[in-house]
Amino acid sequence: MTTLIAPVIPRSRLQRLRWTFADGGVIARGNLIHLVRNPSAILNLLLYPAVMVLLFGYVFGSAMNVAGGGDYREFLMPGMFAQTMTLGVMTTMIIVTNDAARGVTDRFRSMPISRSGVVLGRACADMVNSVLELAVLLGCGLAVGWSWHRGAGNALTALGLLLLLRFALIWVGIYLGLMLTPESASAAWMPLMPLTMLANTFVSPELMPGWMGAISEWNPLSATVAACRELFGNPGWGGDSWAAAHALPLAVAWPVALTLVFLPLSARRYRRLDR
Amino acid sequence: MERMNSLAVVAEGVRKHYGGAPALDGFDLAVPEGTVCGLLGPNGAGKTTAVRVLTTLLRADAGRAVVAGFDVAARPAEVRYRIGLAGQNAAVDEILTGRENLEMWGRLYHLDAATARRRAGELLDRFGLAADAEKRVKHYSGGMRRRLDLAAAFVLAPSVLFLDEPTTGLDPRNRDEVWQAVRELAASGSTVLMTTQYLFEADQLAHQIAVIDAGRVIADGSPDELKSMVGGDQIDLVVRDAAGLAEAARVLAAAAGRDPVADPGARRLTAPVHDRIGALTEVVRELGERGIAVEDVALRRPTLDEVFLSLTGERTARAEEGGHGEEDRAA
Ligand SMILES: Nc1ncnc2c1ncn2[C@@H]1O[C@H](COP(=O)(O)OP(=O)(O)O)[C@@H](O)[C@H]1O
Ligand SMILES: [Mg+2]
Numbered sequence: 001m002t003t004l005i006a007p008v009i010p011r012s013r014l015q016r017l018r019w020t021f022a023d024g025g026v027i028a029r030g031n032l033i034h035l036v037r038n039p040s041a042i043l044n045l046l047l048y049p050a051v052m053v054l055l056f057g058y059v060f061g062s063a064m065n066v067a068g069g070g071d072y073r074e075f076l077m078p079g080m081f082a083q084t085m086t087l088g089v090m091t092t093m094i095i096v097t098n099d100a101a102r103g104v105t106d107r108f109r110s111m112p113i114s115r116s117g118v119v120l121g122r123a124c125a126d127m128v129n130s131v132l133e134l135a136v137l138l139g140c141g142l143a144v145g146w147s148w149h150r151g152a153g154n155a156l157t158a159l160g161l162l163l164l165l166r167f168a169l170i171w172v173g174i175y176l177g178l179m180l181t182p183e184s185a186s187a188a189w190m191p192l193m194p195l196t197m198l199a200n201t202f203v204s205p206e207l208m209p210g211w212m213g214a215i216s217e218w219n220p221l222s223a224t225v226a227a228c229r230e231l232f233g234n235p236g237w238g239g240d241s242w243a244a245a246h247a248l249p250l251a252v253a254w255p256v257a258l259t260l261v262f263l264p265l266s267a268r269r270y271r272r273l274d275r
Numbered sequence: 276m277e278r279m280n281s282l283a284v285v286a287e288g289v290r291k292h293y294g295g296a297p298a299l300d301g302f303d304l305a306v307p308e309g310t311v312c313g314l315l316g317p318n319g320a321g322k323t324t325a326v327r328v329l330t331t332l333l334r335a336d337a338g339r340a341v342v343a344g345f346d347v348a349a350r351p352a353e354v355r356y357r358i359g360l361a362g363q364n365a366a367v368d369e370i371l372t373g374r375e376n377l378e379m380w381g382r383l384y385h386l387d388a389a390t391a392r393r394r395a396g397e398l399l400d401r402f403g404l405a406a407d408a409e410k411r412v413k414h415y416s417g418g419m420r421r422r423l424d425l426a427a428a429f430v431l432a433p434s435v436l437f438l439d440e441p442t443t444g445l446d447p448r449n450r451d452e453v454w455q456a457v458r459e460l461a462a463s464g465s466t467v468l469m470t471t472q473y474l475f476e477a478d479q480l481a482h483q484i485a486v487i488d489a490g491r492v493i494a495d496g497s498p499d500e501l502k503s504m505v506g507g508d509q510i511d512l513v514v515r516d517a518a519g520l521a522e523a524a525r526v527l528a529a530a531a532g533r534d535p536v537a538d539p540g541a542r543r544l545t546a547p548v549h550d551r552i553g554a555l556t557e558v559v560r561e562l563g564e565r566g567i568a569v570e571d572v573a574l575r576r577p578t579l580d581e582v583f584l585s586l587t588g589e590r591t592a593r594a595e596e597g598g599h600g601e602e603d604r605a606a
Contacts, residue, residue: 033370110331
C-alpha cells in the first residue's frame with residue numbers, strides 16, 4: 001500500500017549544481033503562475049505604468065520644465081523606467097516576507113533542497129517580472145511619443161542598465177524581507193516612493209533647492225536615469241556635478257556595489273535564521 | 276547505542292533562549308520508532324520551539340537532539356532527508372491547485388516529473404482530496420488546506436513527521452478529517468511527533484503523551500499512565516433521592532476501589548476509576564439491582580487544566596479554550 005520513496009542524495013558537485021538549477025526552475029515557475037493567474041497582479045503590471053505615464057506626461061507634464069530644454073515626455077520615460085525597476089524591490093520584499101509568514105521558508109529549510117536554488121528561483125522570477133514591466137512601459141512610452149534616437153545598440157545597453165539596477169535590488173529586497181513582517185514590508189512604500197522622486201526621475205535636480213538637488217544628483221537611481229537618457233538620446237542629461245558627468249560608469253558602479261554588499265548580507269541573514 | 280536505534284527522536288537537556296525567559300529549559304524526550312507522540316502544552320509552553328530545534332530550523336543553545344539517528348546540529352542535511360514538517364501555518368500556495376502544490380513539493384524533493392505526478396495523485400487519493408485536486412487552494416476549507424499541507428510533508432514518506440498544532444483553528448468536522456489524516460500517516464509506519472493544546476486530541480491519536488510546561492517536559496507516558504498519574508477518568512453520579520446517597524457511595528467505592536467524594540447538596544458522588552467502561556457498567560448494574568434511582572451518570576476525563584493542576588499545582592492561563600471541557604465529555 002505504502003509507496004516508499006527513497007530520498008535522492010546528490011553525489012557529485014555536478015549533480016548538486018543541477019539541483020540548484022532544477023530547484024530554481026520549479027520555484028520560478030510557481031511564481032510565474034502566480035503572475036499569470038492573479039488578475040490584480042496583471043492589472044497592476046499594465047495599469048500602474050499607464051496611469052503614471054498619463055499622470056506625469058500630461059497632467060503634471062504641462063507645468064514641467066526640462067533643464068536645457070526638450071520635450072518633457074521624452075525626459076520623463078527613462079525616469080519612469082528606473083522608478084519601476086526600483087519599486088520592484090517591494091515585490092521581492094513582500095514575497096520573501098509572505099513566504100516566511102506562510103511557513104514556506106521553514107519547510108524549505110527543513111528540506112534537503114539547494115539553498116542557492118531557492119534564491120536563484122526568486123531572482124529568475126523577479127527578473128522575468130521586471131522584463132515584462134519594462135516591455136509594458138516601453139509600449140506606453142512609444143504611445144506618448146517617446147523614442148530612442150541613438151540606435152538599437154545604445155537602447156539595449158540602457159535596458160541592460162535598468163535590469164542591472166533591478167538585479168541589485170533583488171538582494172536588498174531579500175535582505176530586508178528576511179528581517180521584516182509582511183505588514184512592515186508593505187509599509188515600505190512610504191519611505192521608498194519619495195526616495196524614487198528625490199532624484200532626477202521626474203524633475204531635473206538643477207531646478208531643485210540646493211541641498212535637495214545635491215542629494216538627488218547622488219541618488220543611485222539618478223545615475224541609471226541619466227545614463228539611460230544619454231543612451232536613448234533623450235533630453236536632460238549631463239550637468240555640472242561630478243555625478244551627473246559620470247552617469248554611465250556610476251550606473252554600473254552603484255548596482256555592482258549594492259550587489260557586493262547585499263548579496264553576502266542576505267546570504268548571511270538566511271544562514272542565521274537558525275539563531 | 277542499541278537503544279538509540281529504536282528511538283526516532285531523542286532530546287536531552289535542550290535549552291533555547293530568545294533573550295528573555297528560556298523557551299526551552301532542559302527539554303528531554305524520547306520517541307520510539309513507529310509511534311505517535313503528542314507534545315501537549317498550553318500556549319507559550321515551548322512546543323513550536325521544540326519542533327523547530329528538532330527539524331533543524333533552530334540551533335539549540337545547549338543539549339543534544341537526535342532525529343532519525345542523526346544529530347540535528349552536527350548532521351542537519353542527513354536529518355532533512357528523513358523528516359517532514361507541517362508547521363503551525365499551512366504552507367500551501369493559494370494560487371496553485373491542490374495537485375500543482377503537491378507536484379511542486381515533489382519536484383523540490385527532487386522526484387522526476389513523472390514520479391512527482393504519480394506521487395501527487397496517490398497523496399490526493401489518500402488524504403481525500405482527489406475530488407478537489409484541480410481546484411485552486413484558495414477555495415479549500417481550513418481542513419482541506421491542513422490535509423494538503425500534511426500530504427506535502429509526506430511526499431517522501433519520511434521516517435519522522437513533525438506536525439505543529441495541526442488542528443488549531445479548525446471546526447470539529449475539519450478536525451476529524453485531519454485526525455483521520457494523522458492516523459493514515461501513523462499507519463504507514465512513520466513516527467509522528469505532533470503538538471497540541473488539547474488533552475482529548477493527544478488521547479485520540481498518540482501512543483505517548485509528553486506534557487510540556489515552561490520549556491520542559493513535566494510528565495511523559497502513555498495516555499493511560501498520564502491519566503492515572505492525574506487521577507484518571509472519573510465517574511460522576513447524581514442520585515434522584517438523597518436517601519440513596521449512602522448506599523450509592525458504597526457501590527461506587529466498590530467499583531473505584533476508594534471512597535468517592537460526595538456533594539450531598541447536589542446529591543452528587545465523584546470517584547476516579549481506572550477501568551472506565553468496566554467500572555461504569557458495574558456501577559449501573561449494581562445500582563439497578565439495589566433499586567437506587569439515578570438522575571445522571573457520566574464518565575468524565577480530566578481536562579488539560581486538571582492535568583496541569585495536578586502536575587504543577589497551578590492553573591494555567593488558557594483563556595481562549597473555554598469550551599474544550601465539553602469535548603472531553605463527548606470524546
Ligand atoms: N522568535 C522568538 N523571539 C522571542 N521569543 C520567542 C520567539 N519564539 C518563541 N518565543 C517565546 O518562547 C516561548 C515559547 O514559545 P513557543 O515555542 O512558540 O510556544 P508554543 O508553541 O508552545 O506556543 C514563548 O514565551 C514565546 O514568547
Ligand atoms: Mg506554537
